[in-house]
Amino acid sequence: MRAHRRAAAALRELGVDTIFGLMGEGNLRPLIDFDGLGGSVVATTTEGAAVSMADGYARVGRRLGVASVTHGPGATNALTALTEAVRARTPLLLLTGDTPPRDDHLQRFDLRGLADLAGAGYVRVGDAAQVAAEVARAVRRAETECRPVVLDLPVPLQCIDVAEGPPLRPVPPARPAAPGEEELDRSLGILAGARRPVVLAGRGALDAKDEILTLARSLGAPLGTTLLGKGLFAGEPLDLGVIGTLGSVLALETVRSADCLLVLGAGLNRYTSVDGALLQGRAVVQVDRDPSRISSAAEIGMVADVRETVTSMSELLAAAGQEPAAAHRGDLAELLVAEAARPVTSADGPATMDPRTVMRWLDRLLPADRVVVTDTGRFVYAPWRLLSVRSPQDFAHTCNFASIGLGLGTALGAAVGSGRPTVAVVGDGGGVMNLVELATGVRLGLPLLVVVCNDGAYGMEYRHLRNEGDDPTPARCTWPDFAEVARALGARAATVRTVADLDGVAAEIAGLGADGAGPLLLDVRCDPDVDMADLA
Structure with missing residues (x-):
């Protein structure tokens, strides 16, 4: 088969069922093939929207988003949306194809340079025989690095005949890191001794909601979220809502009175921390799978899976007979209800x-x-x-x-x-x-x-x-x-x-x-x- 069809087949084999795209010389053949192989091609009006749609699709669906645009102006038109997706840490594949190597080609443009400008990864298919392997590599990078990757399938390579080869198989995600015993022990010492702990969770804690609720109850801790964690604890009696510059007066007062902040799957940017003010004067224990998100303000920063870490904390605290802290104001739940009803x-x-x-x-x-x-x-x-x-x-x-x-x-x-x-x-x-x-x-x-x-x-x-x-x-x-x-x-x-x-x-x-x-x-x-x- 032709390399462009093998690329489309590789995407289907890897579980991709939808591509958002705008057709041009650099990508029309893979898009036609993808549609013919049973995939859904959502045609967009602009290239930027193709990337934005793939971004929204990935964020809400918690899966890989795939967009496709042509070379040159198609790629430059998508640059702003691509940069947004990079900074949102969205796993996204942007399929395009470099122009034929002619100096007079009107749409020639440095695709690698564009990817670098946006902060995206870049994979160029240099050998048509390796097209399936390169597609798999680009997909894997987007998923494991949690960022967009530009997949460049140059137009001259697309029509080269290649062997069909065996079908690709999706690679299961790597097993998340377990918490280190020493860090876990030190964290438990801080949590067990806290009189007014507060739990702050972000989008990285989405899969650990029930485990976090169990831990928070054992600690007697109110719960808050970052903006991207919005809604995680909706309906819970001690849900403080979003913490930080968007937080309510009651939520901010509760955090300011805390002596310990347990941060789970959440960043501590200037908005969440109110320029660091909410981190001062209290012990901060932070857990996140991404080491780059661990704050320098954290007394203990564990690079580990949130769900596994929280489960271990609850089990160890229960074995030690931990009693919930009772120093938060006793009418907090009632005040939160009244605040929510306030006009x-x-x-x-x-x-x-x-x-x-x-x-x-x-x-x-x-x-x-x-x-x-x-x-x-x-x-x-x-x-x-x-x-x-x-x-x-x-x-x-x-x-x-x-x-x-x-x-x-x-x-x-x-x-x-x-x-x-x-x-x-x-x-x-x-x-x-x-x-x-x-x-x-x-x-x-x-x-x-x-x-x-x-x-x-x-x-x-x-x-x-x-x-x-x-x-x-x-x-x-x-x-x-x-x-x-x-x-x-x-x-x-x-x-x-x-x-x-x-x-x-x-x-x-x-x-x-x-x-x-x-x-x-x-x-x-x-x-x-x-x-x-x-x-x-």
């Missing part, structure tokens, strides 16, 4: 909505099994705080590279991967960048709700100018009517200025995914002078 301050105008009002309304009405994806911008405080999910696996944001315009594509991929109602919350500036990709959601009939927080401005820039005492008018923008554009692309749409407007689409939102009607866009008109970062 959210909002500043709705006569013809504008505060996104905090909208998110509270959506949180009550949307199907419980929804997936939530946000773009980045000043509006994110509202959905991050007020739009809940049942599991961290159901939440993603595109703030890792702080580029606006990636949220819609990521949400489309999440909807394909999950098959469940998916909410994309975007700003007007980021939304207009990729609004054309809504046509992909219409074509696929995806259960997608797009909420555009439309304040008629580049919001962060508007806020920055206003806060500096400068005229914010240069940050104002005039957009086409989002609802009209969405309808032109085949989606349902509504403009929202009041609660009555929201009530008018309540039935469609409550039935998202069940009605089979495809995407719905809400153009929510907002006031750029309302500060959505306010916790109140």
